Amino acid sequence: MKNLFCILFPILLVSLSIQSFKVKAQTNAFADSLILLTEKAPDDTSKVQNFILIGQLMEGTDLEKARIFYFKAKRLSEKLNYHRGVLQFYSNYTFLLNITGVYDSSLYYNLTAVDYAQKHNDELYLGKSLVNTGTSYRNLGDFVKAIEYYQKGLKIFEKREDKVIEAQISSFLGALYNDISRYDTAIYYSQKAIRIAEEIGYVQIRAEAYGNLGNTLVNLDQFDKAEFYFLKSLELATELNHIQLLAALYLNIGNLYLQQEKFEEQYTYMLQALELAQELNLQENQVIALKGLGIYYLFTKSFDEAEKNALQALEIAEANQYLVEIAYIYNLLADISYAKNDISQALKYDKLAEESNDRVMNDIIQNSISDAREKYETAKKDHEIMTKSLTLEKRNNTIVWLGVSTFALIIFVIFIINNFRQKRRIHAQELKQLETEKQLSATEMLIEGEEKERKRLAKDLHDGLGGMLSGIKFSVNNLKDKIGTNQTQDFDRCIGMIDDSIKEMRHVAHSLMPEVLEKFGLDSALKNFCSDINSDAKESIVYQSFGLKEAKIDHQTSLTAYRVVQELINNAIKHAEAQNIMTQITVVDNSLNITVEDDGKGIDTTELHNKKGIGISNIENRVQFIGGTLDIQSEPAQGTSFYIELNLK
16 A cells, blocks of 8 residues: 555645746737837837747747747847846746756756856846756756755845745745755745745745645655645635646645545545646646546545546656656556456556666666766867867967067066066065964964863863762762661762763863764764754754765864854854754865854844954854855844855865
């Protein structure tokens, strides 16, 4: 019975793209009239915007025409040197590619848009392009890259205080972390999306985030909570008449009831899911709904109906080459045949299911080989281009040498004139560098002295005071045995107090110089630190790391990262009065990125430099000493986010 449940999987409620403007077609007549007016208009930025609008209107009726008008907008924008128009083309055209399933091309154009936005210093569209790139990676199944780009985009929109897109990205991240089974983090971001959406009255994002939260709770087998959030999402989606969201929710709720073996409720939602999927022509949704109905009829012993629905699902899955679905359906057909006592047919379906699974594995292997071959060919072409460039460079060297010789005397005279000025500039730079080195040396001595003192205190506590306390406990135990039973309770209380003192002493010594950092590395040390706080305090700390175990991190950087996180979490608990703290450490491209977010009372960043405490100063000194960067985002009563980047090269 259990293996049937894996046939269904939840549809994640992630929007395809962030666009600047999206309009549905009212009538074809309106679109045709707009085309006639636009074609006669002069070539200016307004014409670009009309081309974009026409493309958006055409998305509901004629995708090819939509593509044509988007490219007209791009060509005219390039002619006018209208950078925002080019970026609007990328945003809208990649949306078109996503809804048609051309994810490779969508990724290419989104990465191009990121470079273009950076080149033209367009922060708004850089943020949107980063998020759209994350969506492309999500659609291609590269969840780690997707999270990386979503986080970069989120940082920009948090800085711009764009709560709408911040809520959208948080909802995306909730779905993505669910994808990679990081359920605590998925819940954190889904709840964050809900909180922001409630603040700004964004009902659609709240509905989607409720659905994502329900999916995560299903994976944690918290079915009652999942049902609560699914039904809240369903209520809002019905009010909005958000049919795409309804289509996903019917499947997810049906899957929830299937896992609880509530077959009548499961049947109701799967039937609604099938009807809506057929109306919207959602092929994959139809396959999943038909499978769900097949399972219902199997468990209610209506075997002919079960087989009919499973075969219909198989037909659609094979037409669309849903390889994983095909394997699941053959398993379902085999179970139906076993239930009908048709062992021969059941064995045939078992064999087909096994062959389908082999096809899926071969497809994965072939894709890996293709990726490797593509990388090899790219490297080969780069080498050929470099070789040709070197040959051309040798050919041109003679011509260049003649020109250089002609101007050599002039350059030499100019050099003599500027030599004195250059020496003065170099001398000034050397003085400045010397001053900087003195400051760094002082900081290094301060940090090293602090760490040595911590280590000495930890050793003295452990070896000196710890040994004395243990000796006192031993003596008290011996004394207890020699004195009458009347004082036993007092002795037990004393021993308990000594045990508490030893425990507290060890905790202090561990905080001063954690042995786990020396023995097992940064990841284990931070996990232990967060775990200790979670077990002893009412605050909740979510700790997440990516790529940390494989990274090579030197002792100084590890110690700096540990002390910074330790200081930030302690500040969040003691000063910000935070209840929930999110700590994330990732290693990407030789960079150690640290994010610590809390829901505390926040700080006024405009006054931060004037009222900087010892804790923040210590963090800045440690980060600057090893060449890192620190960014603080906060508002009063809105929590605080710290972003730290440390170079691992």
